Amino acid sequence: MDQSKRKCLESKGWKIGTASDFLELTPEEAIVVEIKLALSQSLRERRQKLMTQKDVAAKISSSQPRIAKAENGDASVSIELLIRAMLATGATPRDIGQIIAGVG
Amino acid sequence: MDQSKRKCLESKGWKIGTASDFLELTPEEAIVVEIKLALSQSLRERRQKLMTQKDVAAKISSSQPRIAKAENGDASVSIELLIRAMLATGATPRDIGQIIAGVG
DNA sequence: TAACAATATATCAGATATGATATAAATACA
DNA sequence: TGTATTTATATCATATCTGATATATTGTTA
Secondary structure (H helix, E strand, O other): OOHHHHHHHHHOOOOOOOOOOHHHOOHHHHHHHHHHHHHHHHHHHHHHHHOOHHHHHHHOOOOHHHHHHHHOOOOOOOHHHHHHHHHHOOOOHHHHHHHHHOOO | OOHHHHHHHHHOOOOOOOOOOHHHOOHHHHHHHHHHHHHHHHHHHHHHHHOOHHHHHHHOOOOHHHHHHHHOOOOOOOHHHHHHHHHHOOOOHHHHHHHHHOOO
C-alpha cells in the first residue's frame, strides 16, 4: 500500500503501525479491513441513489452520524453495522456476499 | 420458524421475543441472525476437517472458549469474529461471500 | 445571496463483545 | 477400563462499539 492510502486509513482510526504496508496486521486482520472498506464504499454508492443517511439510520435504529462514519470507513464501525446499513438500502444477502467475495 | 428452533436460538442468547416467528425482529435484524448462523455452521464444518478450536484461536489471538461459542451460534459472537475465524481455517473472501450470498 | 437540507466531526455514557481463566463435560484412544 | 485431548460452560474485568446529542461543515435551491 502506498503512503497516501496508509495516511488515509490512519486518519480514520485504523492502526496499521509504522510500516509502509499491512505488515503489522495478521493476514486475517488485513482482509477484515479490506472487507470493511469494500462494504463501506458499496454502502455509500447504494445509499446515495436511494435515500439520505438519516433514512438509513431510522430503518435500523441507528443515527445519522454513525451512518456517516460507516460510509467514511471509520475504524469504529463494525461489520455488523455495515451489513445492517446495506440491508436498509435494500441490499440482499446475495449483494453483500458478492461484495465480500470480490475482496482480495 | 418452529417452536424447537426458537427455543434453540433462545438458549444461545438470541432475543427473539415471545412470538413464534421472527416477528419481533426487523427484517434487517432477522437476516443478520441468519448470516451469523450460516457462518457459524460453516466455520464448524471447515474447522473440524483441519484443526482444533485451540488452533483457530491461536491464529487470531482469540481463545478456545470463544471459538466454541462462535461455532455454537452464540449471540455474543460478532460477525467480525466469525469471519476472522473462518479466515483462520483458510477460507477466502470468496468462500465467505458465497456463504453470505446463500442466506435468505 | 439567504435559507435549508445533508453530511461530517466531536464527545460521552451505556451496552455489547472481548480474551483470559477455571473447570466441567464430552470424545478419542491406549 | 483409564487417561489424554478436545470441546463446552461460567465468570469477569477490560476494550470496543453503540446511539444520542450538539454542532460544524458542506451542498442545494430559492
